[in-house]
Amino acid sequence: MRSHEGKSRVVPPSPSVPAVEGACACTGACVKVISYRRVYARQQAAMPALTSAELDALRLSLEIALRSVVFSLPLAILVAYLLARSRFPGTLALDALVHLPLVLPPVAVGYLLLVSLDSRSAVGRWLLAHLGIELPFSAAGATLATAVMTFPLMVRAIRLALESVDRGLEAAARTLGAGPVDRFFSITLPLMLPGILAGLLTAFAAGLGQFGAVITFASNVPGVTRTLPLALYSAIQEPGGEAMAMRLAVLSITLGILGLVLAELLARRVYRLLGR
């Protein structure tokens, strides 16, 4: 970055913004840095107020990330349980499947979702006919793409928590008359709570920033699927969108820091509750 900044200083004085953009179209980073420096100086005073489009993006990001973690949590707990505790032959395959989004390009995940769930696929047709749900180009689709992408993070955290639960305590609960389901909800689940919270927060934070899978599967529809990162991307693409891009970037950073602080406070509280 520093070399770009240095270069920007020797750029001939006051070229029009579009010209700079055109000149540096090959490297996005270059565009960002130069526009940022020039525009920031000019519009610093007007910074704080968020436009309705920006607020929409913020609201959508929060909503989609929240929905995605809420819907995937029960499934993540189930999968973590299967991976940590059961020894059925498919464990390895399930493990690989769950972790696939971590190693695939996000765009590929979005594309696979599109191919398997759009209105031409069997599942897509069924969803549309019976539930009236059309996933591509909808907020529900963005939620699904986000959930798929953040699922491995959540499963990993929960699985670690489950593996650290002392089986001896579950055995003790058995001798006290607790059956399997009772035992899970009264002992195992509460003891996993720190891991579940960590998984939730990590997945939520990562969900806020999902880009490739979301834009590929759910597209970039303002007010419907245009979340913070998508809005940021669009702002960068648009001539004159630099101020908006800057504000969105600052917003994203603020959100991230808030999330981290909240996670830490919550974790401390839970650990105190568990007496560790």
Place this chain on the structure above:
Amino acid sequence: MLRLSVLKRFEGFKLMAELEAPTPGVVALFGRSGCGKTTLVNIISGLLQPDEGRVELDGVTLTDTRSRIRVPVERRRIGYVFQDSRLFPHLGVLRNLRYGERRAPKEGRAVGLQEVLALLGLEPLLTRRPHQLSGGERQRVALGRALLSQPRLLLLDEPLAALDVARRDEVLPYLETLRDKLSIPMVFVSHQLEEVLRLATHVALMEAGHIIAFGTLGDISLRPEFRAIVGPEVVGAVIDGTVIQVDAERGMADVQLGRGILHISVPHAHAGARMRIQLLARDIILATEPPRGLSVRNALEGVITELTDDVGQAILVKVDIGAGAAVLARVTRNAMEALGLRVGMDLWVLVKAVSPRGHTYPASAQL
């Protein structure tokens, strides 16, 4: 009656045990570390499934590999106090105590919360969390939690092993109280003779995966297998007697043992109480004539029933002192020859007033 006959194989270890123990009663599984005591307890609880065999408690079959019966652990109603207490860290003391109680059948409850709180002195701990308790307090809470689940049998796996001596002495009296006040049958694992002396009514001696002897502590204390486990220093007969008379001022008591009476020093005894005394073989003196002019105050009349080789060149002499009781005395080979000791010979057993290790029990205790 607790009846079991089980086989369990591990790599490099095989447990093959048979046991018939009366209920209620307190059975000590006694043996060296690694002899299979905990494995056996886990099989009784159901946490471990035997490869073959059956477990039956008071006529109810809990495990039978042949007829494929396996009552799940949670429906056996067998309380279990683990060595490491295993209190639930996310619940306070009261909710830990209540965990088993809430899941026990509503009818026919033997013990209530108030009774358990009083018996185990738990009242001051109720608002605490497990990590705020000392080791001894934790074991008391674990005991209370197991009791409140209304168990038909209570298993204790070295409940005092993780505690230092001071904490052990803090918890032991509570265990004695439970044995005397509640008639819940117990099986406890121990490799501490002290615990066995104070708690057990019956002893199952274990060695290398087998129960090699079972009987009352008095019987077992005379067996050679017991001697091998406890070591030569603490070999000695354990006899249950009755306190006849107490001299509180001098801390002395007269205790009926067999046909004779022993005048010994015991700090807290009261007339009528049962008293268990261990007479260490190394502390016993034998005399072929009635003793005179000795500081030893106690002379019990008896007859030699057995002479066996003991460690080194010593001889272990078993003397019947009447009413089914016997003592063991260790003498040198020289002494045996000089006195002409032989089976069937009448003699006197001399016991120093300060040497027996004694524990008292209420008259009602089922020893």
